[in-house]
Amino acid sequence: MKESVVIIGGGIAGLEAASQLLALGLSPVIVEKSDHLGGHVAEWYRLFPDLSPAQDLVTHLVSSTSGARIYLETEISRINALKDGYSATLNNGDVLFCKAVLVCTGFHLFDAAKKEEYGYGIYNSVITNRDLEHWFGGLEDARIPDNPRAVGFVHCVGSRDVKAGNTQCSKVCCMTAIKQAIEMKEKFPEAEVYCFYMDLRLFGKKYEDFYISAQRDYGIHFIRGRVSEVSEDIDGRLLVKAEDTLSGKPLKVRLDLLVLMAGMVCSPQTGRIASMVRAEVDDDGFLRSRDNIYSIVESGRKGIFFAGACTGTKTIPETVAEARAAALSAFRYIKEKA
Amino acid sequence: MDFGFSLSPSSAIDLDKVDLSLYRRLEQTVPDIRSCIACGSCSATCMAADYSGMSVRKLILNLQRGADVKKMLSCCMLCGKCTMVCPRGINTRKLILDVCRYYSDNKL
Amino acid sequence: MIYQGKQKIWSDYQKEIPDNHWFYVRSCIRQSFFPASEGHFVKIVRDLLGKDLYETPHHTTCGGIAYHSDTIPQETAMTIVARQFSLMKEAGYKNLVTSCITSFGNYTEILETWREFPELETRIREHLWKACRREFDKPEYVAHASDVVYKLRNEIAEKAKFRLVNHETGEPLRIVEHIGCHYSKMFPHKGVGGAEYPCVLSGMVESWGGKVIDYPERRHCCGFGFRQYLVKANRGYSVSNTHKKFESMEPFHPDLIITNCPGCPYFLDRWQYVISEQTGKTYGQNGHGIPALTYEELAGLVLGYDPWDLGLQIHQVGPEPLLDKMGIAYDPARKYLGLDEKDIMKPGLPTVLKCY
């Protein structure tokens, strides 16, 4: 019988790891708490910087894991360490025996309503990046006006913000904002699109080109200054205030739609799983890897591996690469033990 | 009545009210100005900066905010150093000449 | 505007306000700015609603105004506050109610500071003992008087003779609520409804039949800003801030401004005159201003007290258009008569702002 690995979380990290483990001749079991695979990516419409459909990636990953056992809408109730592995008890009563556990619990999207001054859930035309992706994907959204004259994007909502309890940079929001700004400009060429940023962190391949294109080809306005507060004027338009830090002056503008780039925060499940497998949690709430340079995918405990955003904010390519690395690490661990 | 104090004008920029006609015109003739990243290389190298506050970075920003740019242009010598150092390859000399050219009389 | 969204936030910022047995400390400046407000607060709470409200003539300033004007160090303010607490201990009360927002902020700030730095509290205890041989207990609850009125708003509404409604049209009055900066901007959880969407005043307004206006500069300071006003050279900034608020609320045509701070109603009221003199512009209907009242004055009007007994004649902006809208009868001849029915003299009229 093949050795089994329990993968907690069926997002792209879990799926990619499962696909690799299958190829390596092991038997992965994915336990996913929601009713679908693909995690956050499955809710996204298009991905930067190629604007490729997110669904293609998810479909590919799901099809490449068809040989794995998959539990949907299932949570882990308990994990016990055995002599040569672990047993995981599921909330449906099943017990899984495995040689290694791969934690792929991912992240949680910051609750934008916590930044009260932006008025998410209070003003009619304030939405989040996820809401906008849903709308791009075809979901109706009454908050998005038919013909907006001006659209704004607020970077770093809940990221790099000690008041929101998150000091980390979410890595993907700058690019997501630029991507969504471009997509909005394509849908509404007449609209003025503003991006309010603190820093632009565009580190990956093709990212800077994407930014240049947003500036030059789409005429998107980048304003260096964090939005301080949002209010509604008498016409129901949003009055947004920020400092134009480059000119050192306060700045205001009326918008028809404001998109909050909610950042990545650690998922509440991660802490629960961490306590089950006795893995350490970092002070940012994400899981602590053995080290942050060479052994990101390894925990301090034998047979417990991490992949993806459970250890910190990640892009999709990073997540996929880590999933492969984690699969290989788990494989070597199992083979060396045998 | 003189109270010994008075309302101070707002320094805030209201993007809905700024006059962007000059900027829009320049977007046509020097499209690269959109890609300024405000790095400040131009200002740092400028020969006229000491005398008139010349800064192409501020010039572009002020144009985008509909603010006055005439004063800073007063000492530009068109030497081209700003063009040479711009990391985004903006043709700053053309920008300066076009601003000088298009600056509408009602703004003088 | 999604009202449910606000309600959700309000539910996150519910503050525990005791419903009886308060030790009341007055404000330094309110008694001259709005001489009848504090008196009516005592009248309503103690006499009308029969609550236990204690006050002592021995209490002093809390030191907040001097502290915020950079004239005394915080330790001095702390010692002054410690003395008030000792007075409260003497009187046997545990719930502190302040009339002034800056006091409220000062008490809260000091208590929070002591919580973070207990050694400072110890030192202040020594200071107080050395200064006047007194000892104190920290209050169990610190509330602002507007919190108490908020708590009692529905009892007041039950006894109301008038509602915040245009009695001719039946339309609710459009009301700007302005919260003092020191109420919840420093410690959002110490204020009812938090800092972004406080509901301490909007709760009263809604309970008494009015409609709150949410205008863009709602959060902005009234313009007092201590040093901005106290130093004459800076007064231009002060009035500019107020001007910004009025420009922002103007399109909503407010009937009334309600405030909970000593400075705010004063500046929102008096600067309307200065703005009208300097720009020729008024913000009320037909050349009038927008009346800016304290929450006690508004509660008094709702409960049917005489406007002149409430001290509304002391305001720069005349309250008459508001009284007319609410259908409150008043005797213009009594406007400038004192409590002893003697003439307190009518002030000169502004050149632009219309007043009776």
Place this chain on the structure above:
Amino acid sequence: MRERIPSGFDPFVLPFLIGIGFVLLYCLLAAMRVLWQCPREDRRRFFLSLITPTTALRNLWDIFANCLIHVKLWKRNKLLGFMHSSIAFGWFMIILLGHLEVFLFVPHRLNLFYYPIFFNYFVAETDTSLRGAFLFFLMDFFLLLILIGIALAIIKRVRSRLFGMRRTTRLSFLDTVGLYSLWLIFPLRLLAESFTASISGGSFLVKPLNWLLEAVLGSQFLLNPANNLPTWWAYSIVLGIFMVVLPFTRYMHIPTEMMLIPMRNAGLRIRHARRGYALLEVYSCPGCGVCIDACPMSVKKANIKDCTVYLNRQIRRGNERRIEEISDKCLLCGKCTEVCQVGVEGPALRIFQRARRQYAVNPDYAAVNVAPPESAGKVLYFGGCMTALTPSIGRSMESVLGKLGIDYTWMDRDGGICCGRPMLQAGRFPQAAEMVRKNTELIKASGADTLLLSCPICYKMFRDHYKLPGIRVVHHTQYFEELRRSGVLKLSKSDLCYAYHDPCELGRGCGVYEEPRTLLGSAAYIVEAEKNRGESICCGGSLGSLSLGFQQREAMTRRALENLTVAGPDAIATACPLCRSTFARYSSIPVRDIAEVVDLSL
């Protein structure tokens, strides 16, 4: 010898007469207009030069050498030279010989304009007389010469590469009409003369053709005026058409150049982009398109329509939008002028065009207040703006001057005033003059006797536009070469092999080609670029262009680098900070200023 037509007239001459009348009148008026547009002093100078024997002789020679023989073109391209001179000189000779024939045989007809042109129709001459046979031979000889030239022209039109031209101009409609009529004139003359050769005689070309025609059509057919007259009509009509369209085609360059040459010899210069002397240059452009291949902007077939030949065409058409575009784009490298057969000054035309523009904001430099440099040094070194961005040049200059113990002051080490050349090139003359004034004050106040420049842009400006009496203005290549020759500067020759790039402003701009080479040659080995000296290719970084963007310039720089490195040098040497930094951006081998090379070998 006899006159065939006693009246000496036939209606077929009318088209020719109308044509020549029109073109002569047109040219006369145009010449008067140009003269009127010239400033009074220029006009005076011109008239004086015409009566000065040396200039008059020079004018004659220049016209003969340039307009008829095309000496410059011969030097550049023998095939093209032959083609042009065979047509021009051949035609000139035919006209001259025609007049000679009239003078010799029918002198009383000299007052008739058309007689020399249609001599063989009106006069029957036997080719047996020595005089006749000789003249007929010459006539046929030159006609043959022209026909060969025309044949070459046709081949060139189809296959310009055979003539070493990669690109040629696209013709406008009237140019095409002019071209085809020009091509037709001489074959038609041959045909007409062949039809009437049995009556009027002919030589080795016309006679055999006449026999051929007789053999095919019969002698009676040829003798019948109804048959031979139309050929003369055709000849005359084509001539007429050519002359009528001439003022509106590029062939206007033929009469214009004849006026341009004496005016240039009189020392006249462009003073306005569209008036006076400038017009002569514009209309002297034959539209040959040599400037297209020469233009550094035309690499990868880009910007072809922005070369000087098109500027001239657009100025003639009055297309303001295009004139502005073309004027702003040019790098002002001066290569089009270098290769131009008639010497059209493309850069000057453009600068004066730029100067016509109105600006709403005009900088003034009242606020610029730079302290005059310490006067201690006898040599005042002015690095210029571009040297500030290539500190290695400034450092090498200091090092060399220091090692040689030369007493000097670096005038703008901590910033200074621009020399004014970029402003001048933008056509903003008053602003440039203001900078010139400020710098002049500073330099005079310094008490220096030598102004040393390491930037050719500054050098050109200080040399040509500053009045600094008693102060020698010198570029560092010249200065160091002088020191080397006098034995002060002793260089050891390294093994490195450099390709030397002639900066536009130093080479074509100031004619400094040899000093840098001898200087560099004593410090290292030199290989020449494919195109060098006067034909050196601009690095693409020039401040001359107002509108060329950074991305557009890359291909130009890469092309210039290719040209420089054909011989496989180890490094590139230049003498201009702007060329240096522009090349360094894309070069795979080191790029150094000569100052650096000298410093390394010292």
